[in-house]
Amino acid sequence: MTSSLVLGIESSCDETAAAVVRDGCEVMSSIVATQHDLHQRYAGVVPEIASRAHLERILPVIKEALREAKVELHQLSAIGIGHEPGLIGSLLVGLGAAKALSFATDTPLVGVNHVQAHLWSPCLDSEPIQYPALGVVASGGHTTISLVNGPTDISVIGQTIDDAIGEAFDKAAAILEAGYPGGPAIEQLAEEGDDQALKLPVARLGETLDFSYSGLKTALLYAVRGQPQGRGKSVSYPRSASDLDVQSRRDAAASFQRAAIRALVNNIEQALKQHEVTCLLAGGGVTANTLLRNELIRVCNEHETPLRLAQRKYCVDNAAMIAGLAHAQWTRGVSHGLDLAAAARVAG
Numbered sequence: 001m002t003s004s005l006v007l008g009i010e011s012s013c014d015e016t017a018a019a020v021v022r023d024g025c026e027v028m029s030s031i032v033a034t035q036h037d038l039h040q041r042y043a044g045v046v047p048e049i050a051s052r053a054h055l056e057r058i059l060p061v062i063k064e065a066l067r068e069a070k071v072e073l074h075q076l077s078a079i080g081i082g083h084e085p086g087l088i089g090s091l092l093v094g095l096g097a098a099k100a101l102s103f104a105t106d107t108p109l110v111g112v113n114h115v116q117a118h119l120w121s122p123c124l125d126s127e128p129i130q131y132p133a134l135g136v137v138a139s140g141g142h143t144t145i146s147l148v149n150g151p152t153d154i155s156v157i158g159q160t161i162d163d164a165i166g167e168a169f170d171k172a173a174a175i176l177e178a179g180y181p182g183g184p185a186i187e188q189l190a191e192e193g194d195d196q197a198l199k200l201p202v203a204r205l206g207e208t209l210d211f212s213y214s215g216l217k218t219a220l221l222y223a224v225r226g227q228p229q230g231r232g233k234s235v236s237y238p239r240s241a242s243d244l245d246v247q248s249r250r251d252a253a254a255s256f257q258r259a260a261i262r263a264l265v266n267n268i269e270q271a272l273k274q275h276e277v278t279c280l281l282a283g284g285g286v287t288a289n290t291l292l293r294n295e296l297i298r299v300c301n302e303h304e305t306p307l308r309l310a311q312r313k314y315c316v317d318n319a320a321m322i323a324g325l326a327h328a329q330w331t332r333g334v335s336h337g338l339d340l341a342a343a344a345r346v347a348g
Contacts, residue, residue, distance in 0.1 A: 220255075
């Protein structure tokens with residue numbers, strides 16, 4: 001079969017990304033322009049700011065991805081675009097660019113689900129995935145456990161009922177005044193902390209594989225700031241993170257990190273007991289966390305299940321995973337017209 005070259009474009013949240021991937025796994029270029037400096041003062045992503053930044057960066061990022069890969073537009077087999085789920089304004093920027101390139105070059109357009117693409121990321125610069133697999137996505141917007149029978153044949157068996165784990169890390173970092181983005185900030189602060197200093201809750205939602213992180217976030221808030229006084233808009237706290245000494249903040253960060261990751265790993269262990277799979281796939285920004293990576297290695301060793309863990313550079317939102325999954329769909333005859341729509345959420 002002739003080798004394929006796919007351009008991937010990703011703009012679902014606050015990363016403007018483009019990549020060229022050969023045959024679904026060989027990454028020839030992966031360019032990511034972050035917006036952390038724009039959103040840091042707000043301790044979270046501001047959708048309008050994100051959309052405007054995508055508009056400024058999308059074409060330079062695409063040009064750089066093609067230049068680094070030494071690929072011309074006419075050499076592309078397909079153009080993959082992450083069109084769901086995500087921030088609708090951000091998605092529309094990338095989708096508009098992908099449609100324009102597809103129309104101008106008469107290159108097939110392939111719409112890609114962002115969450116499904118995270119489950120493709122473990123095979124980037126690595127070997128193809130063997131199915132069926134258990135798939136874990138842990139990121140700022142998503143926390144899911146799925147049965148994966150193929151690249152897009154994915155059934156969710158566990159998901160968060162409130163905050164995603166990455167969102168919980170961002171909120172924890174805000175409570176501890178640790179900085180943004182929250183994941184790396186909490187991990188760095190926790191390095192010299194005692195993870196048993198605070199007895200924070202590890203949620204278990206009955207016999208399900210679902211997650212909840214709102215209670216953990218609230219427990220950390222009260223541990224750091226004290227019990228709230230007053231109600232509604234008049235609520236206040238007796239102290240803030242700045243009133244704590246450095247070691248207390250480190251201990252709080254370590255305790256939060258342990259509890260958040262323990263809740264995720266507990267459900268992964270339960271899922272591995274319930275389902276026979278060839279491997280565990282793990283992707284998403286939070287899977288760059290060292291403690292989580294070590295725990296996944298431990299769990300997979302105990303269950304004698306191969307671990308397919310995305311390289312750290314492919315854990316964050318990137319376009320290589322979009323291009324890779326687009327290749328898998330395109331080779332199966334899937335492509336989309338210029339009426340392809342962006343979707344903030346996926347129905348069902």
